[in-house]
Amino acid sequence: MTTENTKPLIQIRGLTKSYSQTTALKNVDLDLVPGQIIGLLGPNGSGKTTLIKIMNGLLRDYSGEILIDGHRPDAYTKSIISYLPDESYFSDWMKASDALKMFEDMYADFDGAKARLLMKRLDLNANMRIKSMSKGMKEKFQLCLVMSRKARIYVLDEPIGGVDPAARELILDIILNNYAEDAIVLISTHLISDIEKIFDDVIFLKYGELAMHENAEQLRAETGKSVDEVFREVFKC
C-alpha cells in the first residue's frame, strides 16, 4: 500500500482546450499519485471526456502541460495507460476472439488468459460477434480487455453507464480485483452513488474548470454527506 508522499505520476498544469465556440477545459491543474482510485466527476459537457482524450493522446491541440510519468502523451504513455473509451472502438465484423488477438498484438502487458477468465465470469463468449452484442455486453467485454492489462494507469470513461444495476457490483469487483496496487485508476462517471465507496479521491469538473479535488473520506467527515450529495449541491441548477 502506498503512502501519501508519493511523487505524482500524472501532472497537469494550466491545461486548456477550446473547440471553435466553447472552452472544454479551462486552466486545470492536477497532481495524481500512484496507488489511488480517483473519481472524475461532472455533468455532461463538463470536460471529463476531453481531459481523458488528451491524456490518451487523442487530442493534441491543447495549451498548458500534461506529463504522464514525465512524458507528454506519446507512444510511451500509451504503453502504460489502459484506456476504456466511452464508446466501442471495435469494427462490427470482429468477433470477441479477434479483439482479444488485437490486444495481444498491441500490448505487451496484456494477459489473454486473464481476459478469458473474466469473460467467463461475465458470461461472454469469445465466438460472439461484436455486432451481435448489446450495449451492456460490449461494455463488459471492453472492461475485461482493459483490466487484463498490467498497466500503471487505468482510465475508465463511464465503465458502468450502460450496464444494469445488478451487473454494476460485479464490474466494481472486477476493477478492485484486477488493478495493481501502485496503479492509478481514474474513473469518470455520473453514477456516483453506485461507485463512490471505492474512491480515494474525487475530482469535480464544472464547465471545464476544476471545482474540487478532495479525499472522499475527508469530504464525508467534513460535510457529513455522501460524495453524491455534495456533487448535487455543487452542480445544482
Add this chain to the structure above:
Amino acid sequence: MAIDFDSNLPIYIQVMDYIKKEIVSGRLKPGDRVDSVRDLALHFGVNPNTVQRSLSELEREGLLKSERTAGRFISENEELIGLVREQMATSCISRYVKEMENLGYEGEEILAQTAYYVKERDNDNGEH
C-alpha cells in the same frame, strides 16, 4: 456478511465498527489472523486504502496487532476486548434510553418495558 454502508459517514469508520463488533462478539477470536487488506477490500467492495486505514486505527486502539511478516492478528488482550465491548454496549444503551425518553418513558418504566419485551420475545422464540 456485507456491510450496508451509509455513504454519509466515512467508510473507514464503518469498516472499523464492523470489525470491532466481530471481535467483541467473539465471532473473531483472540489470536485469529485477519484477512489481507486486499481480500477485505474485495469482500466489502471498498477501496483498499480505506481498509488499510481501518486496520491501522484498530491497531492503534490495540484491538489488532501486526507481526511484521506473519500478518495481522486479533489482540489477545481480553481485558481490552471486554472494555471495548462495554463501551459499545453503553453507547447502544444510551441511544436507546434517549429514544425511549423521547417517547415519554422514564427510568423504571423503561426497565419494565425492556424486561417485558425480552421475556415475550424469548417466549415467542421458544414456541418455534
